[in-house]
Amino acid sequence: MSRKIRILISKPGLDGHDRGAKYIARALKDAGYEVIYMGIRQSPEAIVKTAIQEDVDFVGLSLLSGAHNELFPEVVRLLREQGANDVIVFGGGVIPQEDISYLKEQGIEAVFTPGTPIQKVIEFIETNKERVLH
C-alpha cells in the first residue's frame, strides 16, 4: 500500500497574484506530495467541489486582497456541509496578525504569512497527515 498525500492549492476570490500559490504548489511537489493546482479566481463552491472530486487531504488557500475573512471560512463551511469533515484547510497571504485567531476559530488550521519558509508548511502537513489517513 502506497499512501500519497494529496493537496489542493487554490486562490479564492478575485485577486490574481499567484506567485505565492504557484511557489507553494511547486515546492510541495518537490517535497513529494501530489498537488492539484486550481489557479486564480475560484469560488468557494468550485474549490469545495474540486476538493471532494479529487479526494484531497489538505486544501491550501492563498489570498492577497483582504477578502480572507469572508472567503476562507466559507470554504470550510461548505466542505463540512458536504460531509468532507476530514479535509484540513490552511491559508496564506497578506493576512493581518489579528485576523489569524478568527480564521483559526473558523476552522482554518494554519495561516502562513509572507516570509514563512516552505519548511514550516511541510512540517504542518507532516504533523497533521495522520489525521487524514484513510
Place this chain on the structure above:
Amino acid sequence: MDKKSLIEQQKEKWENTTLKKVLQKFPEQKESFSTSSWLPVERLYLPRQMSEEEYLERIGFPGEYPFTRGVQPTMYRGRFWTMRQYAGFGTAEESNQRYKYLLSQGQTGLSVAFDLPTQIGYDSDDPRSVGEVGKVGVAIDSLEDMEILFRGIPLDKVSTSMTINAPAAVLLAFYIAVAQKQGVAKEQLRGTIQNDILKEYIARGTYIFPPKPSLRLITNIFEYCSKEVPKWNTISISGYHIREAGSTAAQEVAFTLADGIEYVKAAIKVGLDVDQFAGRLSFFFNAHNDLFEEIAKFRAARRIWAKIMKEKFQAKKEKSMMLRFHTQTGGSTLTAQQPDNNIVRVTIQTLAAVLGGTQSLHTNSRDEALGLPTEDSVRIALRTQQIVAYESGVTNTVDPLAGSYFIENLTDKIEEEVLKYLNKIETMGGMVQAIENGYVQKEIQDAAYKYQQEIEKGDRVVVGVNKFTVEQEKPKEILRVNPLLRKVQSEKLMKLRKNRNNQEVDKALQALREGARDESVNLMPLILDAAKAYATLGEICNVLRDEFGEYRESIVL
C-alpha cells in the same frame, strides 16, 4: 594581433601585484558576484574603447534618439517627475477624501486604485464580488460613483492615472462623462489608463475577454482618443506586475516591450498610422533594490524601444520613439517583518527610478505587506520622494550615471538579454502565441522559483526575514475597510436601477451588443452612451461577455 591597450597592460600588472597580495590574505566574500537578477558582476570595470560615432549612436543626448540618457533634454532641472501615489479604497466618498488629502500634501497627480470587482467588470452586488468590495481599491459601479470620486477635484487641473485594464474603456467613459458634467471638454483631459491586457494574462489576472476582442477594445480606444482625447495616454504597458510575479529585470523589459510590439502591430493592422497613436503609449516599470541593475534597466529599455519604433515600425516622429514611463517601487521586496525597514528599501528604489529617468513615481508604503497602508505610512512614502527630489542633489544634472564603466556595461548586457527574448518571441509567432503556449509564464515562474529557493537556503539575504530577525514583533496599526461595504454599494445600485431611465439603458446596451458583433465598429462611443445613461459597469461588461466570451487561465507550470 591587437596590441594591448595601456589600461589593459596596467590591469594585468595590478592583478599580479596589488590585487594578488590582498586576495591571498583576504579572500572575497563570495567566489562570484551577480546582480539581483543573476547577471554576472566583475570586480572592476574599466573604460571601454568606444568611438565617437558609437557614443552618438548608442548613448547620445537626452531628448534625442535613442533616448538612452532620457526623454527630455533638461530632465529634472526643468521639472521633477510627477509624484503620483496609487490610492483608493472603500467607497467613492472615502477615496475622494484621500485624494484631496494627497493633493493638499503636494502630490501632483492622482492615481486611482479600483477594487477587484471593478477591475473584472462585476457590480458590487454580483455574487462573485463577495468579500472583495472596496478591498484593494475603490468600488465603482456606475457613473454615479465616479461623480462622487472626483467631486471637488477639477479634472482640467489634475492628471489622473487609472489602473484599469479589461474594462478600461468603461472607466474612461465614466471619466469623460464626469468631466463633461464639470464642464471640462474631452480635449483637455490628461491622464492614463493602464489598458494593458496582455500582462493580465501573464501576471496580474484581472482579465475578462479572450485576446482577440481584448485587442479590439484597446485599438478602439487608441483610435477614439487620438481624435477625441488627444492628451490622454491610452495605454500604460506594464512590466511592473511581470516583475512582481518574479521575473528578472531583463525579462521585465523584454516581456513588456514584446507586449508593446503586439499593441503596435494590432493598431497598425486595423489601419492606424503609427505616428497617430505611438506618442500616447506609455510604460510602467518596477524598481527593485539592486540599484545599478535597475538604473541600467531603464536606460536599456529606452534605447531598445526607440530602435524598435524607428526601425521595425518606421515611426517618423521622435515622440513615437520615446519610452516614457511611470515607476512603482517593488511591492514584492517589502517585508512583513520589521516593516519600518521598508522605508529604507523604498528610498533605494526611489533613487533607482530617478537615476533611471522616470516620468512619474509611486512609492510604496512600509506596511503594504501587512495590509492597506495607513495615512501616516502613505505620507512617509510621499516624503521619501520629496527628500530625493529636493535634498539629495541627484536631480541637478541629466542622467548622472552615464559614462560609469559599470552602468554602461550593465545597460549593454541587459539590452543583449532583452533582444534575445524578443527574437525568440518573434520566432514563436508573437507575444499572444508565446503567452498562449505558456512560454512567458514559465520563464517568469522559473525565475521566481529560483529566487525563492535562494531565500529559503539563505543564499540570498533578506534583512529581517532570513537574517537579522527579531523574535516578537509588536502588531502594527492597519487600515480596515468597512466589511459591510458590499451592502452599502448594493443598496446604492438598487436605488440607481429604480431611478434611472431604464428604457434608455436598455437601448444603449442593445446598441452596444450590436456594435460588438460588428468588428468594424468602434465601441468607445457606444460605451460612452451607456455610461451616460447610468448603465452599470457590470451591465456593460456582461453584454460584452455574452458577445466576446471569457478568457480562462489554462497554463499551470
Place this chain on the structure above:
Amino acid sequence: MIGKLVNGIIHGETRSIARAISWIENDVPQKEELIDALFEHTGRAQILGITGPPGSGKSSLLDRIIEQERKRDKKIAVLAIDPSSPFTGGAILGDRLRMQKHTVDAGVFIRSMASRGHLGGVAGATSDSVKVLDAAGFDLIVIETIGVGQTEIEVMNIADLVMLVLVPGLGDEIQALKAGVMEIGDIFVVNKADKEEANRLKAEIEYVLHLKTEDEKGVKNPIFMTSATENTGIEELVNGLHEYMQRMGENGTLRERRRRRVTLELKKIITAKIEAHVHKFLETGNNLDVWIDQILRKKTSPYKLINEKVIQILKELKEK
C-alpha cells in the same frame, strides 16, 4: 464500510466515487472486494481515450467535448493523467484547470491522477478507476493520457476507442506519425485547425493512414479539424465520435476489443499476483543465498532445484 461505499457509488455520490478511486490509487487491501462488488454494475459506459503530444491542446479540446456532450445530457467523467516526478514522487496535477467551467456541474466528474511511476501514459489505477466510474453511471468516461509520446499505448487496452490529437507547427508531427503512435488512434483530430499548415498535416495523416493495414472490419479512420479556442469543428467531432462508436458496436469491433481487454487484464493481473508472491518467497530469509551456494558447490543441479522450488511456491499459493 465497503457496502456503504458501493451503495454511494452506484447512486452516483461524488464523495464515494472519489474515495473509491483513492483506495485504488493507494492499493488498499479492500480494493479487490470493492471492485468485485461493483462489477455487476459495470459495462454500460463508453470509454474514450484521448492522447497526443504536449501542446496539442488535449485538455482544451476535451473541455469543448464535455460542453457538447452536456448539451446532449450525457454524464461525463474524466481521468486526467499527469506524470509523477521520478525523483520525489510528487506531482503537479493541472489538467483540470482547462476544464474549470464544468467544475460546479453535477453531471461532470473530473479526477486528476498522477502516474506514480507507471509507464505507458496512464496510471496503474486507471483501469480499475474506470470500473468505479462505470458503476457510478457515467455515460462517457474519458481518459486523458500524459501526452509525452510514443510509449503511450496502454490507453488502447483500457478504452473502447482512442482519439489521437495532433496540431500543426509542433515540428515533430512527422516523427510522431512514423513512430507508430498512429497505430493506436481510431479517430484523428487536427486541433488548432485555424493555423496555417493544418491542411498539410491532415494530408500527411491521410497518407499514413492509407499505408496502415486495413482495420479488422475495414472501418475507415475519420479525421476531424477542430479549434478548441475558436470552438469550431467540435459538434462534427462529437457526432463523428458517436457514429464511430455505433459502428464499432454494430460490426463487432467493440465486442472484440472488450474481450481483448479482459484477456489482457486477466493475464496481467494473474501474472502480477503470482510474481508478487514469487518475489516474497525469494526474499524471505536467506533462501536465495542458500540455493545459490548449493548450486555453486555443485550440491544440486539448477533445474532440479528450480523445479522443486516452483512446486513449493505453488503449494504455498494453494494453501493461501
